[in-house]
Amino acid sequence: MVDFRDLEDLNKEKQRQKAPKVSFQRLDSDPDEGPSDQEQADENRKNLYQKISDYVSQAFDAVKSQKGFDLEPGYRLLRKMVAVQSVRDPMFIMALHLDDPQKFILRHSVNVAIFAIKIAARLGFSKNRQLQIAMTALLHDIGTVLISDKIVYKKDRLTPQELQVIRERPTHSYNILRSFDDDDHVYLAECAFQVYERIDGSGYPRGLKEDEIHQYAQIIGLVDMYEALIHSRPQRERLTHFSAVKEIIQSNKNSFQRIYLKCFLDAFSIFPIYSYVRLNSAAIGKVIETFPDHPLRPKLQIVCDSQKRRVLTERIVNLPDNPLLYVVDSISEEEVKALSS
16 A cells, blocks of 8 residues: 555645535536537637647747747736636646647646646635736746757756756746846746745755745746656656655655645645546546545546456445545556556
């Protein structure tokens, strides 16, 4: 069984009001009736994800061509992103599960912005501050476009010299974004410069500590790490969501403030929507609902039984109501496909 003690200890420290349950409800509709209002809203959110990706692509292309770009089109899109705060938000689900190492630069930026808004909303940020952290997250890695594609998309392990080149991207981002030096965007370049700093002084490029690092940069740094771990890169495969959380909590717990780590667990859950887990019965389930007060005991739709046979009928298991069942591991979507093929 996986050792969950570090995660449980962190969860015990939560001092907040009891949060409502968040869930994904299946929508059953007659195809002849056309899309429901919810289905249309979900489709609009998916389209918004693509529009924001297009904006980032255009901004990156402008930098490559040594041209300027406008922030306002990005803000118009981000205002729509901020308008919806739900674990069911298709944009959030896309950010968690879409994976393409050949498009990781653009998607990483969009995903980190989505994740930063989740944390900011959970912390009670105003809509304006949510927009600020979202724009910072969206553009924090814009300096990557000044690094050779041979290094960025290299499939083999990077050499120490190549890693040093990669570590120069926050400096590049700072130099690009400091052109937006008006009063409304004074935070933008400096926060992008600080995203890879850590409160214990282990980060780069300046080895800043504690309150020397802007709040936006600390939050973006945390979700940037999570996003990178749960998505493939040209030289490595992605981790499961639980493995990524465990890596952050166990290996980087001194790099981030505990208030942000606890908020991160609240907002994302240890086993997020649509992730897969293995039970002590050997059955495999897909997470369809999470409970903030019981982060290790989600509601599941069983997809494979204990004999590794595909379950063809709907079978729902609510772990808080089944004390004899518990999660022993998380598994990847690829493993599930292999079992059911």
